[in-house]
Amino acid sequence: MTKVLVIADIKDGALKGSTAELVSKAGEIGAETAVAAIGSGVASLTGDLVQAGSSTQYIADDPGLELFSAGPYAACVVDAARQFGADMIWFGFSESGKTLAPRVAARLDAACVSEIIDVKLKGDQVEVTRPAIANKVLQQVKINTGSLVAVVRAGAFEAGEDVSGTENVVQLSPPETDARAVIQEIISDAEGEIDLTDANIVISVGRGVKDQDGVNLVKELAHDLQAGLGASRAMVDGGFMPHNTQVGQTGKIVAPSLYMAVGISGAIQHLAGMSGSKYILAVNKDPEAPIFNVADYGIVGDLFEVVPILREEIKKVRNQ
Amino acid sequence: MKILTTVKKVVDVELNIRVKDGAIQEEGLQYVINAWDETAVEAAVQLKENSGAETSLVSIGGADNTDIIRRCYAMGIEQGMHIQDPAIEKPDSFTYASILQKVYEKGDYDLVITGKQAQDTDNGQTGIILAEYLGLPCVSNVIDMEVLDETHVKVSRLGDGGTEVLELELPAVVTVDVSMNEPRLPAMRGIMMAKKKKIETMDLAGLGASPEEVGAGAPKSEVLAFQETEKRQGGQKYEGDPAEVTAKVVGLLASEAKVL
Ligand SMILES: Cc1cc2nc3c(=O)[nH]c(=O)nc-3n(C[C@H](O)[C@H](O)[C@H](O)COP(=O)(O)OP(=O)(O)OC[C@H]3O[C@@H](n4cnc5c(N)ncnc54)[C@H](O)[C@@H]3O)c2cc1C
Numbered sequence: 001m002t003k004v005l006v007i008a009d010i011k012d013g014a015l016k017g018s019t020a021e022l023v024s025k026a027g028e029i030g031a032e033t034a035v036a037a038i039g040s041g042v043a044s045l046t047g048d049l050v051q052a053g054s055s056t057q058y059i060a061d062d063p064g065l066e067l068f069s070a071g072p073y074a075a076c077v078v079d080a081a082r083q084f085g086a087d088m089i090w091f092g093f094s095e096s097g098k099t100l101a102p103r104v105a106a107r108l109d110a111a112c113v114s115e116i117i118d119v120k121l122k123g124d125q126v127e128v129t130r131p132a133i134a135n136k137v138l139q140q141v142k143i144n145t146g147s148l149v150a151v152v153r154a155g156a157f158e159a160g161e162d163v164s165g166t167e168n169v170v171q172l173s174p175p176e177t178d179a180r181a182v183i184q185e186i187i188s189d190a191e192g193e194i195d196l197t198d199a200n201i202v203i204s205v206g207r208g209v210k211d212q213d214g215v216n217l218v219k220e221l222a223h224d225l226q227a228g229l230g231a232s233r234a235m236v237d238g239g240f241m242p243h244n245t246q247v248g249q250t251g252k253i254v255a256p257s258l259y260m261a262v263g264i265s266g267a268i269q270h271l272a273g274m275s276g277s278k279y280i281l282a283v284n285k286d287p288e289a290p291i292f293n294v295a296d297y298g299i300v301g302d303l304f305e306v307v308p309i310l311r312e313e314i315k316k317v318r319n320q
Numbered sequence: 321m322k323i324l325t326t327v328k329k330v331v332d333v334e335l336n337i338r339v340k341d342g343a344i345q346e347e348g349l350q351y352v353i354n355a356w357d358e359t360a361v362e363a364a365v366q367l368k369e370n371s372g373a374e375t376s377l378v379s380i381g382g383a384d385n386t387d388i389i390r391r392c393y394a395m396g397i398e399q400g401m402h403i404q405d406p407a408i409e410k411p412d413s414f415t416y417a418s419i420l421q422k423v424y425e426k427g428d429y430d431l432v433i434t435g436k437q438a439q440d441t442d443n444g445q446t447g448i449i450l451a452e453y454l455g456l457p458c459v460s461n462v463i464d465m466e467v468l469d470e471t472h473v474k475v476s477r478l479g480d481g482g483t484e485v486l487e488l489e490l491p492a493v494v495t496v497d498v499s500m501n502e503p504r505l506p507a508m509r510g511i512m513m514a515k516k517k518k519i520e521t522m523d524l525a526g527l528g529a530s531p532e533e534v535g536a537g538a539p540k541s542e543v544l545a546f547q548e549t550e551k552r553q554g555g556q557k558y559e560g561d562p563a564e565v566t567a568k569v570v571g572l573l574a575s576e577a578k579v580l
Contacts, residue, residue, distance in 0.1 A: 103451075113443075113541055132546075179489070299565055
């Protein structure tokens with residue numbers, strides 16, 4: 001039986017939805033599934049890890065793992081993979097996953113594939129599908145080694161309905177700290193912001209909103225809708241939005257039920273991060289803007305006029 | 321401080337990519353320097369200008385890679401190496417990293433700067449695997465770097481919870497994000513001088529490596545086939561009185577899409 005080790009995505013002490021999605025997919029392809037949780041205080045998540053559908057839980061819970069540090073975290077993953085005898089190790093689509101996967105693959109002499117959206121077992125042979133060239137093409141990739149480390153693209157798999165696991169906790173011993181790459185601090189995101197990758201609705205601002213007042217206008221709409229607030233690279237480079245809100249080829253990949261692009265032209269690198277959304281609404285004053293080629297609903301107009309009306313109308317339909 | 325940067329020649333993502341029978345059609349494609357690598361080159365040149373670093377560069381690929389190496393010369397890189405060998409077939413990130421390992425070991429470098437990913441594969445692995453092979457510390461997705469002293473740099477990387485600030489002991493590998501800097505446009509004078517500059521060209525034997533050693537021709541993973549990503553179909557565009565069209569669209573979001 002194929003064994004899949006899923007590395008838990010944990011943010012602010014809580015398990016992210018992506019973990020259950022990965023575990024469900026592993027179950028679907030008939031694999032035995034373990035989950036590894038690494039951090040400080042993560043033992044308290046054991047119940048959630050079981051509920052996600054895992055049959056074994058590898059826990060590395062140590063105050064020394066409070067701040068993300070790639071070397072020690074990779075050591076924990078390698079330890080869990082060896083103990084479990086993992087054929088595949090799957091990371092969610094996080095910055096830590098993206099930086100850990102190649103390290104772990106190199107240490108285990110395994111293949112490494114980023115951003116997979118599908119995985120198939122053909123007898124002993126593993127084949128995965130993944131986008132490349134800013135999501136313009138899909139590659140069908142054959143794995144030539146016995147083991148595979150993969151990063152799963154956000155939104156690729158769905159969590160099953162009634163999954164259940166069994167509790168079988170294995171404690172991992174804390175690794176040595178990395179004296180050559182010492183984490184000093186994490187300048188964290190604004191408190192209370194809604195996580196883009198988990199949000200049901202994401203609203204992103206582009207250069208069209210111009211300045212901080214424009215950002216604030218859209219922020220009010222996001223607040224009404226409890227939506228995550230994203231941005232194009234133009235707004236991040238302009239210093240109007242934090243780096244971690246960038247959606248696209250070099251930023252976050254989001255796949256919410258509704259994505260609203262406000263004052264965004266729709267460059268290929270931006271589309272690479274949001275074209276998996278269920279519905280897309282674009283607001284742009286240029287009827288020829290490429291974003292309209294992918295939007296299910298398009299409003300051609302001045303966003304400074306349209307956004308306040310959007311707020312009012314949405315309030316109306318929500319109060320009905 | 322001696323810096324090694326790496327540059328890859330990749331397909332221009334702005335152009336149309338067409339696939340036929342599982343293969344990308346060459347016709348109409350153009351090849352350019354990978355955007356993330358251009359950021360790495362700019363970072364190296366800034367370290368040369370501000371901290372007196374020595375800058376070397378390596379590119380692995382076919383004969384026509386020399387044009388991107390010359391472009392980097394024009395940006396201010398001092399020494400360029402070109403690794404070219406017909407045995408380097410279907411290279412995966414591990415093969416690239418193994419070849420770069422050989423390059424690194426021939427020099428006496430303090431810092432390797434690579435782009436965080438190449439825009440043709442979007443894999444984002446080579447620099448990190450190289451660091452593992454060399455047993456060096458590595459920070460990926462770097463957006464800022466500051467030299468502290470001869471053997472330490474301070475780097476900021478984009479992490480999940482925010483910007484992570486690390487003190488990194490040299491020698492080390494960093495992979496950089498495009499938001500780190502704005503690569504300069506080479507000046508005419510630089511372009512002219514770059515034309516005359518020597519490029520050191522080597523095959524695997526010249527590097528002291530056999531194809532087997534670097535995994536050439538035996539990739540850990542290989543692409544069997546390509547297909548074009550299904551294009552999203554645009555829906556309806558509404559123009560006219562803002563109040564009217566916005567009310568209409570909100571109605572549809574609620575009744576048709578059921579997302580409100
Ligand atoms: C290697 C690389 C990686 C990249 N990665 C990313 C990435 O991850 N994410 C990303 O977003 N970009 C990325 N980019 C940049 C990308 O190519 C575009 O430059 C960027 O997405 C443009 O942002 P924008 O749409 O906000 O700005 P613009 O392209 O300037 O578009 C602004 C839009 O606003 C509209 N507008 C202006 N005023 C109004 C108004 N009053 N009302 C309504 N509409 C208005 C305009 O019609 C226009 O369509 C990358 C580029 C490179 C080279």
